[in-house]
Amino acid sequence: MASLLIDWYEANGRDIAWRHPGTSPWGVLLSEVMSQQTPVVRVEPAWIAWMDRWPTPAALASASNADVLRAWDRLGYPRRALRLKECAQAIVEGYGGEVPCDVDALLALPGIGDYTARAVAAFAFGLRVPVVDTNVRRVYARLMKGQLLPGPARRQDLADVAALLPERRAPEFSVAIMELGALVCTTKPACSSCPLIDVCSWQRAGRPEPAAHEIAAAKKRVQKFEGTDRQVRGKIMRLLREAHSPVPLAQIDAVWEDAAQRSRALFSLVEDGLAVQVGEQHFALPD
Structure with missing residues (x-):
């Protein structure tokens, strides 16, 4: 393999x-x-x-x-x-x-x-250590467990993947399995292009669909972005990055309509050390 x-x-x-x-x-x-x-x-x-x-x-x-x-x-x-x-x-x-x-x-x-x-x-x-990201977990779930979806991350994932590592060329194997997950064994797998199709447990099991609760759990793990504080923080950060002098609060107010969410996002940036307040009405990137 x-x-x-x-x-x-x-x-x-x-x-x-x-x-x-x-x-x-x-x-x-x-x-x-x-x-x-x-x-x-x-x-x-x-x-x-x-x-x-x-x-x-x-x-x-x-x-x-x-x-x-x-x-x-x-x-x-x-x-x-x-x-x-x-x-x-x-x-x-x-x-x-x-x-x-x-x-x-x-x-x-x-x-x-x-x-x-x-x-x-x-x-x-070049050390022989397991490297486990989302792509690897997805490949492992299908290849070894016969499951379309990998489920939540666990500490056991490291031991599972470590057991697959060859004695020689382990780093090459690790990058290869990551690349397989990124290019072929994706959320919509292109199985006909997979070099491991003949040894894949999911294929051998008849490509079973996940249970309803597994689908719901996978959807719940996907983080939304639109309308979140993360989106507002990103808009404010873009404004600060592009400025060559402290940005007046009135200019920041224009990036998002919801005043409470905008204020929460702005001052969370200050708390995180990503922005500083300059005087009473201006903000800038930290030095």
Whole structure:
């Protein structure tokens, strides 16, 4: 199975900038943080720009918060940009500017969770550790459990995927199974293009449909965006990013009609360190 999957990936995997030989561990870490809940097509140009501007943890650690937030643009969840800067500072202070390879050391860095720590360990340092994201969980559910939908994430997922890792070329297997989930074994699977169709438990079971409660649970896990505080925060952040001086409150008032929601979103940005109040009636990005 591993050989089939790796061979398929080598013939069909996307040519993405951070997969090129010579990408530094910092470049891998940056790509993984940027790619969280954001399509690769949006991440790749931003990643290239960031690597040109801040090619090392030390370079990002010395940047201003305002520059970091402007460069993050609309990648989503701008708090991640500031956490990334904090991560760079921790790498400089604790590891001499070199990204650590140990999973536990990576997990101790600001903003680095289970998935990112293992992805960096595997893809930057070649370690044999399980890397589990939404795509991998979906492939595993169909391939090994015979289920169309993967269900909620569990700690057991790491052990399940670890059991599939080959002794050799484990990182290649990990990126291949992720790519299979991104390109073929999607929410609407293209099974005729799958290299594992003959060993897939879901295929062997006759492609059973999920139960009604499984469908309802999957729909509930999908986060809506339209009309949420997240959308309002995004509109305000865009206004602040594009401004070259503090933005008057009256200009912020124009981005959203609901005054209570707008005020809640604005001051949540201030609480999160993504905006600062300047005087009584102006707001700006933090220094």
